[in-house]
Amino acid sequence: MTDALRTQPRGDSAQERPGAVVQTFRGPVHPEQLGTTLVHEHVFVxxxxxxxxxxxxxxxxxxxVDRAVTALTRLRDLGVRTVVDLTVLGLGRDVARLVPVAERVPVHLIASTGYYTADVLPPYFGTHGPGLLVGGPDPLIEFFLADIEEGIAGTGVRAGMLKVVTDEAGITEDVARVMTAAAVAAQQTGVPITTHSRPALRNGLDQQAFLRKQGVPLDRVVIGHSGDTEDLTYLRVLMDAGSTIGMDRFGMEHVLPDDRRVATVLALLRLGYADRMVLSHDAACFSRVTPPSWRARHAPHWRFENIPTRVVPLLLAGGATEDDVHQMTVVNPARLLTPHLTS
Structure with a gap:
């Protein structure tokens, strides 16, 4: 599809670290080994x-665990090779529970670090950190760096993605603290940041402004859940600033039907943005927030296999090319997941 109408990204960019590898549950892999990648999923919430x-x-x-193994193994049969689990602190992250899953499945599983809060942090963080009652360095920075550089909770599994959240409350004091810690970790390690955003509020723009001020190149930031809107002007502004947008809630038809999500992707492809979109579901094998019985009744397509079995055929039928699909599902995820340092 043509890119004649696209505005080229501006601002700072990052450079790939020499010899960079991507950390997975089973150890480091070269970026070219990632293959088709779902960049925003959850195994257990x-x-x-x-x-x-x-x-x-x-x-x-x-x-x-058995159901997760079945679902992830099925993905291999459908051509998917890598899944990023964006379950972080605040969502019940338990990497030790996922290790036996990762050992049994024929796909790469990537862990994440960050803190999921859209407003306030737990009381511990109100007393620990510079200038607070107990004092010491900010534990968020220490936690994020340790997860990336040393491994999570004694498992040896190193995080390959950072996650931050803003929603209706905006960038509160505690949310700003999480985002600042993520920015520090991203710049020290080269690991990318994915956000949870609320497109109806256009708050991806606030996320970009904050992270840019902290020194994070916007080409290392995925503005998550961008597929929840059909506002092409807003989405183009995000991409023209350098970020990738996460069209990452396919199957959440209780929020926006998949045919309309597909139409948005197709419109942006026609405008030349294939290299600034990634596809995923934000699905889970089990989530206490929306348990399996609810999903079966209200969101039956909200599962890992929706993109390869339904969404990709719809994209191709709508005029996307195989190259477009490869760009969004293979090339863009590999570029993002490969650690980069600020130039």
Whole structure:
């Protein structure tokens, strides 16, 4: 598709680290080995305090692991080679629980670090950090760097993506603290940042402004959930500033039907933005937020296989080329996941 109407990205960019590799649950891999990649998914989303005191009736650990293995193995048969798990602190991240899943599946699984809060952090962070009651360095920075450079919770699994969140409350004091810590970690390690955004509020622009001020090149930032809007002007501004947009909620038809999500991607392809979009679902094998029984009734296509089985055929039928699909599902994810340092 033509790129004649596209505005070229501006601003700073980052350079790939020499000999850079991408960290997965099974160790480092070269970027060209990633193949077709789903860049924004979850295996298990939980609430540990609730789970400890009021277990969800649909959660059974052994069964959940087996179902995750089945779902991820099915992806290999459909041509998918890599899945980024964006379950971070605040969403019940339990990397140790995922290790046996990763060992049994024929796809690369990538862990993430960050903190999922759209407003306030837990009380611990109100006393720990520079100028606070207990003092010391900001634990968020220490946690993020340790997850990326050393491994998560003694598993040896190193994070390959950072995650931050802004929503209706905007960039609150605590959200700004998380974003600042993520910016520090991104610049020190070269790992990219994915955001949770609310496109109806156009707050991807606020995320870009904040991260740019912190020194993060916007070509190392994915503005997540951008596919929840059909506002092409807003999406083009995000991409023209250098960011990739996450068209990453296919199957969430209770938010926006897939045919309209596909139409937005096709419109942006016609404008020349194939190299600034990535595709995913934001799905989960189990999520306490929207448990399996609810998903089966209200969002039956909200699962990992939706893109290869339904979305890609719709894109091709609508005029996208095989090269467009390859760019969005292989080339762009590999570029993003390969650690880069600020030039």
């Amino acid at each position: 939980s609430s540990p305090e609730l789970d400890l005191n009021h277990p969800h009736p649909e959660w059974e650990p052994a069964t959940a």
